[in-house]
Amino acid sequence: MKLQGVQQTKWMGVLVFALAILVFPFIVTQSFYLTQATFAGIYAIIAIGLGLLMGYAGQISLGQAAFYGIGAYTTSVLTATMGWSPWVSLPIALLFPGLLAFIMGYTMSRLSGYYLAMATLALGIIVHTLLVEWRGVTKGASGFFGIPQLNLFGYTINQGIPYYYLVWFFVIIVLILSLNIVHSRVGRALRSIHDSEIASSSMGVNTSKYKMQIFILSAMFAGLAGWLFAHMSYSISPAAFTFDASILFLAMVVLGGSGSVWGALIGTLLIRMVGIVVHMLGEKFPFITSDFEHVIYGLILMLVVIFLPRGLFPTVADWFDALLTKRSSKKSMLKLAAKR
Amino acid sequence: MGDLLQFTLTGVTIGSIYAIVALGFVTIYSVTKVINLAQGEFVMLGGLTMYSLTSAGVPYLLGFVITIIVVSILGWIMEYLLIRRAKGADPISLIILTIGTAIFIRGIASVVWGKDQLRVAPFTENTPVNIANATITPQAIWVVVIMLLVVFLLYILIDKTMVGKAFQASSVNPLAARLMGISPKRMSSLSFTLSAALGALAGLAIAPIMFPSYDMGTMLGIKGFSAAILGGLGSAPGAVIGGLLIGLLESLGAGYISSGMKDAITFSAILLILLIRPSGILGEKSVGKGGL
Numbered sequence: 041m042k043l044q045g046v047q048q049t050k051w052m053g054v055l056v057f058a059l060a061i062l063v064f065p066f067i068v069t070q071s072f073y074l075t076q077a078t079f080a081g082i083y084a085i086i087a088i089g090l091g092l093l094m095g096y097a098g099q100i101s102l103g104q105a106a107f108y109g110i111g112a113y114t115t116s117v118l119t120a121t122m123g124w125s126p127w128v129s130l131p132i133a134l135l136f137p138g139l140l141a142f143i144m145g146y147t148m149s150r151l152s153g154y155y156l157a158m159a160t161l162a163l164g165i166i167v168h169t170l171l172v173e174w175r176g177v178t179k180g181a182s183g184f185f186g187i188p189q190l191n192l193f194g195y196t197i198n199q200g201i202p203y204y205y206l207v208w209f210f211v212i213i214v215l216i217l218s219l220n221i222v223h224s225r226v227g228r229a230l231r232s233i234h235d236s237e238i239a240s241s242s243m244g245v246n247t248s249k250y251k252m253q254i255f256i257l258s259a260m261f262a263g264l265a266g267w268l269f270a271h272m273s274y275s276i277s278p279a280a281f282t283f284d285a286s287i288l289f290l291a292m293v294v295l296g297g298s299g300s301v302w303g304a305l306i307g308t309l310l311i312r313m314v315g316i317v318v319h320m321l322g323e324k325f326p327f328i329t330s331d332f333e334h335v336i337y338g339l340i341l342m343l344v345v346i347f348l349p350r351g352l353f354p355t356v357a358d359w360f361d362a363l364l365t366k367r368s369s370k371k372s373m374l375k376l377a378a379k380r
Numbered sequence: 381m382g383d384l385l386q387f388t389l390t391g392v393t394i395g396s397i398y399a400i401v402a403l404g405f406v407t408i409y410s411v412t413k414v415i416n417l418a419q420g421e422f423v424m425l426g427g428l429t430m431y432s433l434t435s436a437g438v439p440y441l442l443g444f445v446i447t448i449i450v451v452s453i454l455g456w457i458m459e460y461l462l463i464r465r466a467k468g469a470d471p472i473s474l475i476i477l478t479i480g481t482a483i484f485i486r487g488i489a490s491v492v493w494g495k496d497q498l499r500v501a502p503f504t505e506n507t508p509v510n511i512a513n514a515t516i517t518p519q520a521i522w523v524v525v526i527m528l529l530v531v532f533l534l535y536i537l538i539d540k541t542m543v544g545k546a547f548q549a550s551s552v553n554p555l556a557a558r559l560m561g562i563s564p565k566r567m568s569s570l571s572f573t574l575s576a577a578l579g580a581l582a583g584l585a586i587a588p589i590m591f592p593s594y595d596m597g598t599m600l601g602i603k604g605f606s607a608a609i610l611g612g613l614g615s616a617p618g619a620v621i622g623g624l625l626i627g628l629l630e631s632l633g634a635g636y637i638s639s640g641m642k643d644a645i646t647f648s649a650i651l652l653i654l655l656i657r658p659s660g661i662l663g664e665k666s667v668g669k670g671g672l
Contacts, residue, residue: 100472148651150658153471154415158609159654161602162647169644283598287479294476335487341480345473346465 081207089261091304098234103164107137107259109281111266133267141259171278183277297351382513387635393520395627396527400582401604402619404575411571418482420601426583427592455576490594502588612663
């Protein structure tokens with residue numbers, strides 16, 4: 041039964057998307073683009089989690105890179121220093137960021153608005169500083185070397201096509217999981233929190249519980265991304281987990297549209313494409329440096345907030361919907377006219 | 381004992397800068413309820429504009445005035461082009477808008493001024509002075525003096541003038557203020573201009589000590605934001621207390637524990653204070669509640 045106004049997961053979309061991912065390496069064969077696409081997948085996992093947090097729970101996180109970093113460093117220390125198998129360290133790399141988010145959420149539950157933004161910002165800076173300074177464990181600013189590659193059934197998943205598929209396999213899982221959450225009772229409760237926390241709590245929605253759960257989930261997604269990032273690269277350094285990284289994740293979500301899981305995914309892809317285009321232009325015109333990237337990210341954030349407050353994806357999706365319904369209503373009108 | 385005095389002096393100096401930046405946050409927030417995360421970028425622009433002017437041979441005092449005017453105009457432009465258009469957006473969007481502005485300004489600055497740290501001459505001759513086993517540079521004294529001056533002038537402006545009354549009125553109740561013939565739009569624009577000027581002033585004061593570069597604004601903005609939050613958003617005395625507290629935490633943490641860990645120590649302390657007082661040290665209970 042289909043209820044009026046209840047959104048359901050459009051499996052067609054997921055299927056088409058999965059197919060596009062499957063054929064991408066056959067169409068684009070340069071290893072540069074494949075690496076970029078793999079990175080895009082890693083970022084997409086974080087962006088989807090952040091999108092759930094922002095668009096559905098109405099919370100902001102200015103420190104998402106902290107969870108990403110903790111995931112990456114947890115697995116690095118467990119595998120390279122302590123010799124665990126990466127597959128065993130995966131649950132731990134999810135658990136630690138989740139646990140931190142739980143503690144954060146629990147202690148900071150009295151904070152809201154700008155104060156919460158401040159708290160997440162502080163968390164990001166604290167974690168980054170610890171990654172740099174706790175040299176005994178993290179090896180400091182120079183970075184952590186010798187992270188083992190992933191092995192599956194005796195087959196090494198090395199950088200390139202195998203890792204691309206692995207990352208996007210996880211992206212699809214995260215995507216399906218998120219779409220299902222969004223279209224479930226929990227998702228509707230979350231959306232009501234986003235619209236009006238007071239109204240939804242007076243309707244009997246346990247707002248703090250849902251907000252906490254989604255915060256933990258977004259942290260675990262970031263941890264998963266960190267795990268993928270660590271085992272893709274032979275080495276990691278704290279420079280990848282800065283405030284700027286947190287802002288970049290924010291930009292991805294805002295560009296795509298925080299009220300939609302697909303939006304976060306599309307936003308990630310677009311932001312990565314901007315990076316690639318700037319990089320390519322920079323090779324042709326020496327005056328275009330990597331700083332241009334930041335100018336453009338800044339510009340995107342400003343323009344999106346002013347002109348597309350809901351983000352790119354929901355706006356475009358509505359255009360299409362409007363276009364389609366107009367067509368179909370015209371058709372049905374014609375049919376009616378013909379019958380007469 | 382000498383150490384403690386030295387760390388305290390350093391802490392008060394840097395804390396004064398944070399306090400000025402935090403006052404910029406408070407000025408904008410109290411009128412528009414916007415947190416302007418590009419506030420640190422005004423500081424950076426202040427320092428770098430002064431560098432360009434002095435190296436172009438403009439006299440020091442004239443350069444000082446021109447810098448403040450230029451950055452104030454930029455603040456006005458920012459309000460006019462961005463904030464006014466996004467009126468009514470929710471706090472998350474506004475945070476993102478000002479972060480976008482900050483990144484944009486920083487990117488432009490890195491193209492214009494390059495990535496090196498630049499040297500700006502101090503206000504007066506800068507021979508360190510010895511006070512009971514601790515040294516302090518005249519520029520550091522200037523920084524503190526400027527902070528006190530800013531606090532005093534802001535107090536006069538807000539509490540003793542008609543403009544200040546209009547400012548307070550549109551902060552308390554924009555609609556009622558409008559009915560009384562005050563234009564909240566004009567006040568919003570004034571608040572951005574004023575806090576850009578404050579940022580520029582902070583930049584001018586800190587430039588000879590910190591050697592400005594295109595990326596100095598991020599951390600200063602974050603610390604100023606923390607100071608404003610710590611003091612209680614919207615409270616000017618809170619901003620000053622917050623700023624000095626963060627400056628002291630930072631310099632004592634760097635001195636006694638580890639200079640690399642200073643940011644972690646400072647922000648852990650901030651989290652701890654927020655845990656005990658969720659609306660800041662001098663914040664009212666309702667401030668910042670129900671926003672996001």
